[in-house]
Amino acid sequence: MTNSIGDIEEADCILITGSNTTSSHPLIADRVYRAKENGARVIVADPRRIHIAHIADVHVQQRLGTDVALLNGIMHVILEQGWQDQEFIAQRCEGFQALRDTVKQYPPSTVEEITGVPAQDIERIAEIYARAEAASILYCMGITQHTTGVDNVKSLANLAMLTGNLGRPGTGVNPLRGQNNVQGACDMGGLPNVFSGYQQVANSDANNKFASAWQADLPDKPGLTIPDMMAGLEDGSVQGLFVLGENPVMSDPDADHVGKALQKARFLAVQDIFLTETAQMAHVVLPGVSFAEKDGTFTNTERRVMRVRQAVDPVGDARQDWEIIQQLSNRLGYPLDYSSPQEIMQEIAGLTPSYGGITYDRLEGHGLQWPCPDSEHPGTKILHQERIARGLGLFHAVEYQPPAESVDEKYPYWLTTGRIYTHYHTGSMTRNSPTLEREAPEGWMEIHPQEAQKLGVSTNDRVRIVSRRGSVEAAAFVTEDINPGTVFISFHFAESNANILTNPATDPVAKIPEYKVCAVSLEKAA
Amino acid sequence: MIEQVQQKVRELLEAGTIQGFLGLREQNGHIGPYLFQDPEDLEGMSLGDRERPGDTRYPLSKLLLTLARNYPQASLGILVRGCDERAVNALVAWNQLDQDKVVPVGLACPQELAEECECERPYPEDPVAGKKTEPVAFASVARLQELEPSERMRYWLREFDKCVKCYGCRDICPVCFCRECSLEDQHLIRTHNLPPENPVFHLTRAVHMAGRCIDCGLCEQACPAEIPLRILYKKVGQIMEEEFSYHSGETTQKSPLQIADNQ
């Protein structure tokens, strides 16, 4: 997030798009409720009538994968009415003319045809967002999990910069990170191209710095992303895979295909806390510990580094994950000799400028939000305050591109996926939690009454959902909260694994798969 | 003020009257619930005032219930404000705690906190620390009462519609002690999506609060949807008062709804 969680309450307008906030980030939904109580206007743009849409001043249901068109339409209206922040654009941004030329091609009537959103709603959104004193954008995977994911995010940034909604309280472009430490895993260099703090492996200064600190020669060619790893397993260029606390067999798109790729691995090691679907395929399984059994830190969606403290002894013979990594490294001839996670944090602070001022002592109380470059620095609540991090904010003129897969005669329905309030990801934790499992023991497929009638299904009837990649069965839930022609299933349940259906086509830049759009056919199951 | 509490707890621990004292302690830069068993730990004790009086109130009587269920023979001390004492009394009335095993150490709330909580009894019977201040009438029920019934219904339906079904109102509640909960009965309330069935989810809980709710307000503070639950349960409490002249938790006397016991 460019801004902070508490800061959302200071917004006069909150635009929520691609985030089922009350289910996936309930404690951020709370801030939206409070802002609404204080008089903020809430705009929800989501293909489903999600729960938070109940309090929206405007809710629009754009067709799946048409976000760029919708956002260009909103910006078209803003420019036509002269509601842009000319001073902010002139002083702090570049590339404005190209943006103006592009969005000129997206009048509300054209956008209505692409998105299905009435032109007058597009005009209302433009007015509410652009004329707010402070407007905040909250978005989640409904924006990013597209072949145009990067374009979608750039369009949101365009909208915020166009109206000067950046660098002040109650504004910003705020991605709600889905996993507790996905921010931290990225910050720490769990990516093929960067060390911790986003220092490029291919940059010789950065590479030399780490090589000298770690007393090792370090490769400077960026490594493989997950989709490339899977391809490598298939063509034999990757022989071994080591998985630390992930479950790609359930979580990656086109899951059957992923399963086949993993079967080809000469060696598959999995370090986890449960025997996940992926661990069941492994040659060796190393039992690590849960969050409650370890010390360390997580970094949340507002860049706040916070302590994790061991509350209970590990179960059975499970071992601290950092010790397992260290013991493996020692056996591979690269000795590591840390005595505690705290000692590792000292090294992180020394090598990672944005974490430079972070120590366990300073994390007592409220933690610290990075960037926190030195021991005196109080942390950073709002990014881009005096200036945008790259110097001038760059407008990207982005054209609408349809999703990679489209409905046709054989696969006439759109499918989108997401979370429900009681489960988390592949369910390895929540489905082993009796209270949560009782709350929702199986997956549902949401379908509009018109379509349900055509298929002759009622709530609780079993439906077979078939895509170009595979098929699953789920119980129907008939609801007007979804557009006719579109269905939704959650991705938590191995028995009806959404990712057997999803399309592995990825965004060309971010390599994020298009989980949110694919084409399916439906039939009532016996 | 804290010295009086520390002194009292030290005496109780050293005399062996109690095996532990459930209170609050500052740790990791926060104030949280703590079981004092060693008098040396009393140094770090807190009464739960961080930036404002009472801003770190926790459901200590609920935690006491967990300990008492596991150690029925142990005598335990507990820090009680007026609300906590009412909770202990209610748990005794509902046969969940053995009164002889609980040693309350009382703390009267300052006027500022009594005002904020709109508390009608901001002190325990016999405070060790603090002065008994004036009760504060609860105005919010009356304000809502002025609305037309249909408008009032709309108000509540809109509030309940925000619910994210965390069950936090129940989980934080010092007098929610049932081992099986009607809110989880899928024949009564359908499950699986948000919001929970409206209004049956919240009204079921409201009915269960009759003769129990001790008006501590922790439910409302724990609500991630900002639903004004306290007004709802307060109304339930008023009905109990009007119909039965019963104030939950004021004494350990049984509730008129515990019919079998009254017969």
Place this chain on the structure above:
Amino acid sequence: MEYKNILTTCTYCGCGCNFYLENLDGSLTGTIPCKTSPVNEGKLCIKGWNAHEFVQSDQRLTSPLIRREGKLVPVSWEEALDYTASELSSIRSEHGPDSLAFLASAKATNEENFLFQKFVRAGVGTNNIDHCARL
């Protein structure tokens, strides 16, 4: 009677709520939201309120496992670590470090992820490390 409340950070979504885990005699018995957390201010969602439940599930892995004749069987740590290291070493020496790939974790701590990328880059000698940031 040994009863402690340990302040920590939730393991589910990116909000990062703070709560106390209640530990009674070595077992987790509950979760209490932290009132003074800057994130959740004494509130939690249903997942947070029940975050203690899965920790001591009887489905947890309690011993290293190695596949033998198609089945995963319990083995000692020494054996599991030796086996893992020797498989990684032999693939590396036959096909080079880039024939190995590693998935880090958005569930693991910062310290674990940092150490893991150090192990992969400096210890194994490849940049083939990624994680499910895109999920």
